[in-house]
Amino acid sequence: MAPRAIRIRAAQVQSACASCSLQELCLPAGLNEDDLGRFDSLINRSRQVKRGDYLYRIAGPLQSLYAVRSGFLKSSMLVDDRRKQVAGFHMMGDLLGVGAIGTGKHQCDAAALEDSDVCEIPFQGLEDLSRDVPALQRQFNRLMSREIVRDHGVMLLLGMCAEERLAVFLVNLSQRYSACGDSGTQLNLRMTRDEIGSYLGLKFETISRELSRMQKKGLIRVKGKNIEIEDPKRLRELFGEHTNR
Amino acid sequence: MAPRAIRIRAAQVQSACASCSLQELCLPAGLNEDDLGRFDSLINRSRQVKRGDYLYRIAGPLQSLYAVRSGFLKSSMLVDDRRKQVAGFHMMGDLLGVGAIGTGKHQCDAAALEDSDVCEIPFQGLEDLSRDVPALQRQFNRLMSREIVRDHGVMLLLGMCAEERLAVFLVNLSQRYSACGDSGTQLNLRMTRDEIGSYLGLKFETISRELSRMQKKGLIRVKGKNIEIEDPKRLRELFGEHTNR
DNA sequence: CGAAATATTGAAGTTATTCAACTGGAGTGG
DNA sequence: CCACTCCAGTTGAATAACTTCAATATTTCG
Numbered sequence: 258m259a260p261r262a263i264r265i266r267a268a269q270v271q272s273a274c275a276s277c278s279l280q281e282l283c284l285p286a287g288l289n290e291d292d293l294g295r296f297d298s299l300i301n302r303s304r305q306v307k308r309g310d311y312l313y314r315i316a317g318p319l320q321s322l323y324a325v326r327s328g329f330l331k332s333s334m335l336v337d338d339r340r341k342q343v344a345g346f347h348m349m350g351d352l353l354g355v356g357a358i359g360t361g362k363h364q365c366d367a368a369a370l371e372d373s374d375v376c377e378i379p380f381q382g383l384e385d386l387s388r389d390v391p392a393l394q395r396q397f398n399r400l401m402s403r404e405i406v407r408d409h410g411v412m413l414l415l416g417m418c419a420e421e422r423l424a425v426f427l428v429n430l431s432q433r434y435s436a437c438g439d440s441g442t443q444l445n446l447r448m449t450r451d452e453i454g455s456y457l458g459l460k461f462e463t464i465s466r467e468l469s470r471m472q473k474k475g476l477i478r479v480k481g482k483n484i485e486i487e488d489p490k491r492l493r494e495l496f497g498e499h500t501n502r
Numbered sequence: 503m504a505p506r507a508i509r510i511r512a513a514q515v516q517s518a519c520a521s522c523s524l525q526e527l528c529l530p531a532g533l534n535e536d537d538l539g540r541f542d543s544l545i546n547r548s549r550q551v552k553r554g555d556y557l558y559r560i561a562g563p564l565q566s567l568y569a570v571r572s573g574f575l576k577s578s579m580l581v582d583d584r585r586k587q588v589a590g591f592h593m594m595g596d597l598l599g600v601g602a603i604g605t606g607k608h609q610c611d612a613a614a615l616e617d618s619d620v621c622e623i624p625f626q627g628l629e630d631l632s633r634d635v636p637a638l639q640r641q642f643n644r645l646m647s648r649e650i651v652r653d654h655g656v657m658l659l660l661g662m663c664a665e666e667r668l669a670v671f672l673v674n675l676s677q678r679y680s681a682c683g684d685s686g687t688q689l690n691l692r693m694t695r696d697e698i699g700s701y702l703g704l705k706f707e708t709i710s711r712e713l714s715r716m717q718k719k720g721l722i723r724v725k726g727k728n729i730e731i732e733d734p735k736r737l738r739e740l741f742g743e744h745t746n747r
Numbered sequence: 748c749g750a751a752a753t754a755t756t757g758a759a760g761t762t763a764t765t766c767a768a769c770t771g772g773a774g775t776g777g
Numbered sequence: 778c779c780a781c782t783c784c785a786g787t788t789g790a791a792t793a794a795c796t797t798c799a800a801t802a803t804t805t806c807g
Contacts, residue, residue, distance in 0.1 A: 334654060337741055342661045344654055356654060358647035364654060384640065391633050398629070401646040402603035408653030409579060409589055409601060409609060415659060415703025416587045419763065450786065458660025460764055465787055481772080481786080496582055664795070694753065705796055710755055726754080726804065 273297050277376075282350040283324050284378065284400065287392045296393060299386055301377040306330070312353065312367040312375065319357035321377045325349055328373020329447040332365040333455075343456040345411075346370075346430075346448060349437045352400055354380075370447040414457060417496060422457045423467045424495035427477070431486055442489070446482040518547050522621075523683075527595040528569050529623065529645065532637045541638065544631055546622040551575070557598065557612040557620060564602035566622045570594055573618020574692040577610040578700075588701040590656075591615075591675075591693060594682045597645050599625075615692040659702060662741060667702040668712045669740035672722070676731055687734070691727040 274285045274297045285296045303326065306312050312323055312330065330347040344365055347353055356364040358380070387394040410429075414422050427444065435441035446453075450461040450468075457464070468484070471477045476492050478485040486492060519530045519542045530541045548571070551557050557568055560580065575592040589610055592598055601609040603625070632639040655674075659667050672689065680686035691698075695706040695713075702709070713729070716722045721737050723730040731737060 334658065336658050336661055340661065342658060344657055355647055356650050359644045359651055360647075364651050384636075384643070387639065388633070388636050391629075394632065394639065395629065397643075398646070399604045401643070401650070402600055402605075404650050405601050405646070405653060406604055406609050408650060408657070411660075412589055412653070412656050413579065413581050413587060415656075416581055416585065416700070449784095455661070461786080462765085462788085463763060465785095466763090469787075695755095696753080706754080707756085707797085708795060711795095714755075 273302050274300075277326070279324065279326065279350050283376075284352070284383075284393065284396055286396050288390065288396075289392075292390045292392065295386060295390070299379065299382045301379070304375050304377045306369040306373045306375060308369050308371050308373075310369055312369065312373075313357075313363045313365075315363055315366050317363045319354060319361050319363060319380055321379050322352055322354040322383065323367075324376040324378065325351045325353065326374040326376055328375075329370045330367055330373055331370055331448060331452060332367045334365050341455070343448075343452050345407075346456070348433060352404075355401055355404055370452075419457075419459050419463050419467050420470070421496040422459065423453075423464065423471070424492055426453065426457060427484070427486065428489070428493055431489070442486045444484045444486065446484060518542050519545075522571070524569065524571065524595050528621075529597070529628075529638065529641055531641050533635065533641075534637075537635045537637065540631060540635070544624065544627045546624070549620050549622045551614040551618045551620060553614050553616050553618075555614055557614065557618075558602075558608045558610075560608055560611050562608045564599060564606050564608060564625055566624050567597055567599040567628065568612075569621040569623060570596045570598065571619040571621050573620075574615045575612055575618055576615055576693060576697060577612045579610050586700070588693075588697050590652075591701070593678060597649075600646055600649055615697075664702075664704050664708050664712050665715070666741040667704065668698075668709065668716070669737055671698065671702060672729070672731065673734070673738055676734070687731045689729045689731065691729060 274280060274283070274293055275290070277283065280286065285293050288296060301321075304323075306328070315335065325347050327349055330353070332344045332347065332353065333341050334344050336342055347367075353367055353375070354363065383393075383397070387397060414425065417425065430444055430446075431441040434444060439445075448456075450464045453459075454461040454464045459467075468477070468479050471492075472479050474491075476486075476488050476495075478487055519525060519528070519538055520535070522528065525531065530538055533541060546566075549568075551573070557575065570592050572594055575598070577589045577592065577598065578586050579589050581587055592612075598612055598620070599608065628638075628642070632642060659670065662670065675689055675691075676686045679689060684690075693701075695709040698704075699706040699709045704712075713722070713724050716737075717724050719736075721731070721733050721740075723732055
């Protein structure tokens with residue numbers, strides 16, 4: 258696409274962040290030109306992660322935070338040093354690694370579900386620069402806070418039945434895809450039913466069944482990993498219809 | 503207790519934070535004497551919250567963060583503007599309100615389950631002071647990160663059965679009570695079975711039944727809101743014994 | 748003290764899981 | 778190019794786990 262090429266050209270002459278389409282969502286949001294340049298020289302741009310490779314591993318030392326530029330990743334945790342559970346799915350604009358700040362060690366594995374491109378932000382450098390650039394600090398705080406709120410959203414799944422959980426998942430994914438410029442109705446799932454199940458606290462057979470049920474209801478159309486949302490409104494109304502709990 | 507009285511005396515002559523027993527866990531951890539004084543003059547110490555009263559409400563503007571000095575609180579969210587769900591329980595040393603930083607509006611209700619005493623920390627002032635005091639900023643980042651990790655822990659509940667969830671809950675509570683200097687074996691629950699259930703994604707009858715089952719197994723001893731942990735080791739081993747999911 | 752809230756327990760009902768058989772599609776090698 | 782294999786996904790039937798409804802007991806608090 259032409260616009261993309263132009264942006265990349267611009268990046269080379271001045272600031273890579275200034276040219277990045279993630280700018281408004283990402284850490285340097287609200288920085289002036291000068292500070293943006295300083296932030297830019299801090300980061301190692303564009304680390305490639307091949308599908309199946311790890312960006313970082315549990316217990317590994319926190320070196321950098323990572324902003325996803327393109328691709329799709331999952332993070333996962335160990336429940337009792339045995340079972341693995343998916344903790345989240347990440348795409349363009351997401352910031353990874355913040356869970357490691359408290360202890361200095363990563364609490365999750367982060368693996369690419371498709372070839373991905375991330376922006377590596379050395380954490381020490383970020384902390385140092387934040388000191389001089391209040392706007393950067395504020396944006397960092399905001400992003401951390403948003404992560405907390407997002408996690409609270411996952412908590413709400415505990416009070417929901419399978420159908421509701423899956424509806425929440427699909428609606429959320431749809432919104433995030435839209436925000437990235439992808440289609441919000443033609444969802445190209447990058448994860449398996451098993452990974453969805455792990456994330457939602459359900460078995461993969463249940464995911465499969467619920468998808469079929471939603472299709473029968475005319476809410477979605479399932480073609481393997483491709484899911485078309487046919488009735489977004491009714492899908493959204495799905496959570497909230499049960500008065501349980 | 504004598505040491506406590508002495509600490510309070512010291513507070514009056516120099517810095518309240520310097521005298522606070524939460525100091526190592528709280529925001530000013532690692533600050534030198536001078537910075538501690540500046541932090542101290544920032545905060546409105548000791549706001550009382552009566553049992554049943556709210557510290558803040560959903561959608562209310564973020565004015566301050568709150569560090570719990572004593573007492574016990576819960577935070578809760580609305581699932582679909584109708585059902586309420588408990589998002590967490592808070593005690594001495596916990597920092598409340600960080601979820602509001604992203605949007606400037608509180609995402610949770612925070613209500614006292616018993617008469618509580620919190621330390622009010624004006625957020626704007628905290629941000630300003632953080633700029634000048636790197637150690638404060640770092641500690642703040644660490645606390646935010648820890649909150650994220652704690653929330654990730656709640657995520658793991660999704661993959662657990664009722665017995666495991668309750669075991670996790672009790673062990674966690676025990677550890678936090680211990681850290682506060684309370685008994686880690688004589689748990690004085692401040693919340694109802696219904697609130698535990700809401701937090702864990704279970705019905706209150708299930709909580710009641712599982713507590714009874716654990717008692718029959720000799721793991722705990724239930725006397726209403728007072729729960730004695732009889733076999734901490736086996737209780738901890740409870741999560742991890744099922745190979746599901 | 749006494750009303751109201753909270754907790755316990757049983758029985759029946761519902762939801763999600765388990766086990767198992769089968770389908771379909773992607774990738775590999777003959 | 779086709780056959781084969783492997784992995785992901787679907788679906789059915791039986792089972793297990795949790796919830797619902799209901800009756801009763803206990804605690805809390807004004």
